[in-house]
Amino acid sequence: MTKHWPFMSIVFISGSVCAESTCADIHGRQSYLPLSIKNGTICFVQEPVLDPKARAPIGADAISLYYIYNGNVPVKAEGRGLLYEDTPGEIVDAFSSSVGRDHQEKIFVIHSMEIRESLVEPNSSGKFYSVSVFDAMENALQRDEHASNWFGADYSWLSDGQRVTYKFPYQSRNDVRQAIDSPFASLMSREQPIPVRLKSKSYLFEGPNVKDKTRKYLVGGDRAIVDKVTAGWCQVHYSGGAKPLEMWLMCSALDIDAQEKKID
Structure with missing residues (x-):
């Protein structure tokens, strides 16, 4: 019996080397279901925010995106992350969609968070929305700042004390999809009057x-x-x-x- 053990060990070791990475391999709480895209999987992980210089936690958490390209090692998204305040907020929706004439796949993340009472804008919902856009570039995920700024961020609604004067227009997947087809969508990618x-x-x-x-x-x-x-x-x-x-x-x-x- 014992002469078969080395063979079994080799099988187990080989199996662990060939295993594909999953979102569960990333340390931190999964904040949203993994999103499958053309060449991999995107994970949404709540983790401590680090001071950019000291690389030490600042006492707040945020939701980070990680990209697993074809089962490889998870890589954190490049660029500015999702907004956070007292809490990391929550992801309302995340999905991919083909954009533009070249049908480039982009990832859209609708995020919301409650603003603490001491900072909240009077005559507002107190809930802050944003839409972040990312590109899957080979084995990395990169934030598209131009497109993200096009969607922007604001309170879900603001009022003058009597009536609602503004609503953030991209609070659902349907809102974002309609925006992609809007007459002003070309300004997401290029400056064209x-x-x-x-x-x-x-x-x-x-x-x-x-x-x-x-x-x-x-x-x-x-x-x-x-x-x-x-x-x-x-x-x-x-x-x-x-x-x-x-x-x-x-x-x-x-x-x-x-x-x-x-x-x-």
């Missing part, structure tokens, strides 16, 4: 925030150019007045100017 026309009278804002409202406005039919989008806000360049304006308004107030697009 988009001609627009105002649907109706709309007030302008100094920045992409309801607090930055001004007394200036554009009226229905006014033409402008959009070259930047974030969290449902569009930065417009308007040259039809006495002085050119570069300000913000909600993208929902705009239509693509088909006539100008044909001229271009």
